[in-house]
Amino acid sequence: MDDIDRKIISFLSADARRSLADIGGNVNLSPSSVNERIRRLTAQGTIRRFTVELDPAAMGLETLVYVWIALHEDADESAFRRYAAAQAAILECHHVTGRWSYLVKIRVGSPPEIEGFLADLKAQKFLGRSETVIALSSPVAGALVQKDNS
């Protein structure tokens, strides 16, 4: 990973459809060389996948919510992780330091839907205690990308 690789990654991040010739012009490399570098970066996993960033509103996911979770004392922890991975609404789930055991990031269409999400968590017997934090606005929103199902 040298400076040129980083530049290429930066160009692809901004627009993954730019032509090899175009990128090559910006880093003083032939299209073939750029292609070879992208192939390497992809093969070694530095680039995980080519994808698209989506508009949350257009996807019907305008409401961003963080939920702190303390698991129910006799909850199956690995079952919880599988559940989290399978739920489309759960964008992130982290095991964290501090008072709570998990921090979960979810996106739903509107605030009322949060209730259903929590109800499901409780129905699955995962929930001990929880605390819900709603994002009112996002100075830095973070990119919305569909979960990787591979």
Add this chain to the structure above:
Amino acid sequence: MDDIDRKIISFLSADARRSLADIGGNVNLSPSSVNERIRRLTAQGTIRRFTVELDPAAMGLETLVYVWIALHEDADESAFRRYAAAQAAILECHHVTGRWSYLVKIRVGSPPEIEGFLADLKAQKFLGRSETVIALSSPVAGALVQKDNS
């Protein structure tokens, strides 16, 4: 936005380099039609950009941290937002309900670097109180995508 559009978005999410013919075969549409739909989705902003998902380790960003922030009482709130947008380490910044005013998501190379991040926040006079939460592991990690600078 009909079902076909959603399918196309799903295919592109998994691999944005799949050919129009390939996608068309899966949704029973000609390559031209698929192209036209993608053009529409992009033009109306449903698809924000074509980009790449990166490996945090390869990028030297293995440590994921959430920081709860209560702004210093005479901090300039819009200056803080500009600061957050400019900082490369800050992936997300949300104005939230609850005890804290902001939730900030950052990525750094290693835990010691968190200190420098907080020190900078304090030096800028933004920081009132804060609480730092480190992700130990991530059952659902969320995609790492470079910030959009357009």
Add this chain to the structure above:
DNA sequence: AATTTTGCGGTCTATATCATCCATGGCCGT
């Protein structure tokens, strides 16, 4: 009510661009 009009979304074809492969050749470090 029947007919025309309009507009959207599709297919097909042609063309220019593009990614990809391979053989060649330079450069650097040992």
Add this chain to the structure above:
DNA sequence: ACGGCCATGGATGATATAGACCGCAAAATT
């Protein structure tokens, strides 16, 4: 001087993209 690594350039087959045309359905007109 030699070997490995990386870039180059040209050939080729695939691909995106534009444009002309078609069909259908809803709206408007008579």
